[in-house]
Amino acid sequence: xxxLQFTDRGIFCERAxxxxxxxxxxxxxIVSHGHSDxxxxxxxxxxxxxxxxxxxxxxxxxxxxxxxxxxxxTLNINGVDFSFHPAGHxxxxxxxxxxHGGEVWVFSGDYKLQHDGISTPFEPVKCNVFITExxxxxxVYKWKPQQEVFDEINAWWxxxxxxxKTSVIAGYTLGKAQRILKNVDASIGRIFTHGAVDSINxxxxxxxxxxxxxxxxxxxxxxxxxxxxxxxxPPSALxxxxxxxxxxxxxxxASGWMKLRGxxxxxxxxxxxxxxxxxDWDDLNLAIRETGASKVFVTHGYAEIFSQWLSSRAxxxxxxxxxxxxxxxxxxxxxxxxxxx
Amino acid sequence: MKxxxxxxxxxxxxxKTLGKIKALIDYFGKASDQDKLWAIAxxxxxxxxxTVNANYLAQWANELSGLPEWLxxxxxxxxxxxxxxxxxxxxSEFEESDFSLTYWIDFIKALEPLEVPEKKxxxxxxxxxxxxxxxxxxxxxxxxGFRIGVSQQLMVKALAKFADVKxxxxxxxxxxxxxxxxxxxxxxxxxxxxxxxxxxxxxxxxYALEDDxxxxxxxxxxxxxxxxxxxxxxxxxxxxxxxxxxxxxxxVTDKYPEYQEMLKLLPxxxxxxGEILPFKGDLPMxxxxxxxxxxxxxxxxxxxxxxxxxxxxxxxxxxxxxxxRTWKFEDRRxxxxxxxxxxxxxxxxxxxxxxxxxxxxxxxxxxxxxFLSEGIMLKRKDSIYRNGRRRGDWWKWKINPFxxxxxxxxxxRGHGRRANLYTDYTFAVWDGDQLVPFTKAYxxxxxxxxxxxxxxxxxxxxxxxxxxRSVKPELVFEIAFEGINRSSRHKxxxxxxxxxxxxxxxxxxxxxxxxLNDLNSLLRFSEAGR
Numbered sequence: 001x002x003x004l005q006f007t008d009r010g011i012f013c014e015r016a017x018x019x020x021x022x023x024x025x026x027x028x029x030i031v032s033h034g035h036s037d038x039x040x041x042x043x044x045x046x047x048x049x050x051x052x053x054x055x056x057x058x059x060x061x062x063x064x065x066x067x068x069x070x071x072x073x074t075l076n077i078n079g080v081d082f083s084f085h086p087a088g089h090x091x092x093x094x095x096x097x098x099x100h101g102g103e104v105w106v107f108s109g110d111y112k113l114q115h116d117g118i119s120t121p122f123e124p125v126k127c128n129v130f131i132t133e134x135x136x137x138x139x140v141y142k143w144k145p146q147q148e149v150f151d152e153i154n155a156w157w158x159x160x161x162x163x164x165k166t167s168v169i170a171g172y173t174l175g176k177a178q179r180i181l182k183n184v185d186a187s188i189g190r191i192f193t194h195g196a197v198d199s200i201n202x203x204x205x206x207x208x209x210x211x212x213x214x215x216x217x218x219x220x221x222x223x224x225x226x227x228x229x230x231x232x233x234p235p236s237a238l239x240x241x242x243x244x245x246x247x248x249x250x251x252x253x254a255s256g257w258m259k260l261r262g263x264x265x266x267x268x269x270x271x272x273x274x275x276x277x278x279x280d281w282d283d284l285n286l287a288i289r290e291t292g293a294s295k296v297f298v299t300h301g302y303a304e305i306f307s308q309w310l311s312s313r314a315x316x317x318x319x320x321x322x323x324x325x326x327x328x329x330x331x332x333x334x335x336x337x338x339x340x341x
Numbered sequence: 342m343k344x345x346x347x348x349x350x351x352x353x354x355x356x357k358t359l360g361k362i363k364a365l366i367d368y369f370g371k372a373s374d375q376d377k378l379w380a381i382a383x384x385x386x387x388x389x390x391x392t393v394n395a396n397y398l399a400q401w402a403n404e405l406s407g408l409p410e411w412l413x414x415x416x417x418x419x420x421x422x423x424x425x426x427x428x429x430x431x432x433s434e435f436e437e438s439d440f441s442l443t444y445w446i447d448f449i450k451a452l453e454p455l456e457v458p459e460k461k462x463x464x465x466x467x468x469x470x471x472x473x474x475x476x477x478x479x480x481x482x483x484x485x486g487f488r489i490g491v492s493q494q495l496m497v498k499a500l501a502k503f504a505d506v507k508x509x510x511x512x513x514x515x516x517x518x519x520x521x522x523x524x525x526x527x528x529x530x531x532x533x534x535x536x537x538x539x540x541x542x543x544x545x546x547x548y549a550l551e552d553d554x555x556x557x558x559x560x561x562x563x564x565x566x567x568x569x570x571x572x573x574x575x576x577x578x579x580x581x582x583x584x585x586x587x588x589x590x591x592x593v594t595d596k597y598p599e600y601q602e603m604l605k606l607l608p609x610x611x612x613x614x615g616e617i618l619p620f621k622g623d624l625p626m627x628x629x630x631x632x633x634x635x636x637x638x639x640x641x642x643x644x645x646x647x648x649x650x651x652x653x654x655x656x657x658x659x660x661x662x663x664x665x666r667t668w669k670f671e672d673r674r675x676x677x678x679x680x681x682x683x684x685x686x687x688x689x690x691x692x693x694x695x696x697x698x699x700x701x702x703x704x705x706x707x708x709x710x711x712f713l714s715e716g717i718m719l720k721r722k723d724s725i726y727r728n729g730r731r732r733g734d735w736w737k738w739k740i741n742p743f744x745x746x747x748x749x750x751x752x753x754r755g756h757g758r759r760a761n762l763y764t765d766y767t768f769a770v771w772d773g774d775q776l777v778p779f780t781k782a783y784x785x786x787x788x789x790x791x792x793x794x795x796x797x798x799x800x801x802x803x804x805x806x807x808x809x810r811s812v813k814p815e816l817v818f819e820i821a822f823e824g825i826n827r828s829s830r831h832k833x834x835x836x837x838x839x840x841x842x843x844x845x846x847x848x849x850x851x852x853x854x855x856x857l858n859d860l861n862s863l864l865r866f867s868e869a870g871r
Binding site for chain 1: 353354355356357360406408409411412413415416419420421422425426429430433477755756757758759760761762788805
């Protein structure tokens with residue numbers, strides 16, 4: 001019996017009776033991070049990192065059925081050791097390490113190697129078997145250093161301001177939005193947020209994250225307040241009537257998909273900023289090498305192509321079907337579930 | 342190249358017309374005249390001759406990237422653009438340089454006589470001189486196809502504003518046979534001599550009528566014609582020579598040798614707008630017949646006999662050497678009727694459809710298929726002949742399309758703005774308990790529906806063959822199309838004209854889709870109508 005198995009509910013450790021990031025209700029769930037394709041509603045017991053807990057509890061409306069571990073701390077369940085290790089994807093995100101009888105498996109969840117200034121940076125974990133995401137597992141996806149991207153965002157904001165326009169930037173509510181807030185040059189002007197972003201900010205501020213002042217857009221703010229400001233909203237707000245109050249505005253989208261001209265044009269945005277919370281091609285390959293794993297399972301993304309690539313590099317690799325969606329799911333996810341507009 | 346790359350980026354980064362015009366004017370203000378001319382040419386689909394095979398470019402980029410070939414091609418199917426794929430896999434190192442756009446175009450032209458290894462050496466050197474966006478522009482210069490949303494109208498507006506010349510004058514000067522190699526910027530924009538006797542007028546295009554026809558006001562203010570399904574064209578006779586232009590601004594005189602007859606029928610100094618349409622006897626033939634002639638290098642005597650082509654005249658734009666586009670349409674039409682012999686096999690007048698009430702015209706429209714036409718064209722009697730697609734004076738009032746419900750069985754990734762999404766589908770109907778593919782369709786879904794189908798395709802793939810996935814036969818779509826014809830090239834035995842997805846029938850299961858028998862009865866119905 002393999003230490004971890006891929007089932008139609010999620011990744012299952014039979015010996016310990018727990019699931020990793022299950023997508024159907026189970027008794028015990030170990031959750032890598034708070035994005036909705038990984039932290040599903042309806043499990044009896046949840047285990048996550050201390051840093052991920054407040055957001056997961058807030059989003060899933062949990063009471064006492066959530067337990068936490070610090071990064072590196074071990075929990076033994078029926079002889080199997082479980083521990084969390086920083087994945088660098090969003091604040092609180094973790095790789096899940098599973099060890100039994102000297103055999104080590106690591107499930108990456110979602111991850112990136114680039115330091116984003118807000119998430120605990122990724123740490124490679126040695127293992128025998130590595131389960132990796134492949135959201136951007138094609139050689140055409142290569143990221144620039146974060147500072148270059150924020151230089152572009154700052155310049156765009158300044159330029160819009162000079163033209164009397166509001167700058168609206170869309171990025172996922174959990175993770176991307178806070179990364180933007182943390183790294184953008186807040187001295188340029190005022191920053192406002194969409195309700196869905198603000199409610200996550202509130203939770204994160206309470207747990208000690210420091211973010212620049214960015215009040216929720218409400219009716220009390222009038223045109224002169226918003227003109228020249230930066231508005232951070234989820235992609236689902238694009239094209240909604242909520243946007244009208246910012247006219248005239250320039251629209252930016254921050255996502256790894258903006259690397260491709262086709263996706264950029266499809267979003268109908270004025271600007272696409274290539275800013276991703278997932279590893280790019282080079283970093284996926286680097287991360288896999290550093291685990292020293294002799295066997296790799298590839299989940300969501302370009303799983304088939306990426307596993308074929310690994311096989312051609314003499315790494316035993318298999319494609320696995322899961323319900324995880326990576327950045328695609330994040331873009332589609334609606335703001336409705338959280339917070340009012 | 343920095344200025345042009347800036348222009349390219351600016352145009353790419355804004356979806357707004359005013360922003361694009363501003364970007365063009367900024368560019369015209371900075372670039373040399375020769376660079377300006379090239380920019381105008383490139384943005385209106387005139388590009389230097391291809392001197393390097395795109396497959397070589399891919400191969401060399403692939404070598405530099407150190408990737409296996411299959412992975413490069415998998416990436417290409419995702420990116421959906423070869424020049425872009427090449428750009429993205431190349432190593433990022435380069436030396437900063439700033440040669441002009443004209444320099445790079447001359448560089449590309451100079452590759453022509455070279456042997457492949459020499460070309461390779463030159464191209465690798467060029468890649469090493471350019472940053473990522475410049476490389477993309479450079480690769481596009483070679484492979485062609487700058488699709489960056491600059492319409493002819495937009496270019497005309499920007500140039501008119503920059504050069505302080507009237508828009509309709511600029512529009513006319515940009516038509517036809519000029520070339521950045523032979524003309525100069527000031528020559529193109531400011532000279533008024535008629536050195537180019539072939540120069541066509543910009544086409545006036547109509548929008549589809551979506552509102553009730555009664556909103557057009559009084560019927561007697563309008564002239565109605567059938568909307569013919571051929572290729573829009575312009576026939577020009579000047580200085581004893583004949584020129585035939587297609588709407589795509591392509592000179593196609595040689596493709597229609599029948600039209601030499603026009604030299605006898607039309608006096609010098611005449612330009613006529615109309616439709617290139619195959620006619621046998623007094624009946625038009627289906628567009629499929631014309632397709633057998635398009636793209637043929639050599640027209641056999643047999644083909645000329647089987648698919649004889651006429652020109653159905655809509656309008657006269659130039660008469661006795663004078664531009665008469667500002668005459669009222671009814672006056673131009675009267676002139677046209679005087680010029681066109683009604684039943685000449687090569688030159689035919691597009692007959693007016695007479696009507697006194699909109700109800701009468703609606704009945705005529707219902708008969709469109711009998712004439713193998715797509716519906717009715719409506720033109721206001723007092724309208725002038727304008728440039729490009731405009732609302733108000735001219736409308737096309739098309740008939741409702743045929744529709745069938747079909748099952749999606751294959752999906753392929755799209756190109757351009759649909760890159761990395763499964764947007765190109767193959768549809769099937771039932772033949773007994775078998776699903777027989779009968780058409781592909783790409784358009785008609787909303788962006789949101791496309792994303793939903795894309796996700797469904799990824800989760801319901803049965804098999805992959807290269808870029809194509811076969812999927813579980815579950816999704817049903819209503820396919821709309823304008824015409825149906827027999828075809829020996831398709832397994833189903835039929836070919837559709839303008840197929841597209843009218844809607845996603847989420848209320849239907851695959852077993853409720855139409856059958857091949859249903860399609861065959863439509864085919865018989867359509868043939869009986871002729």
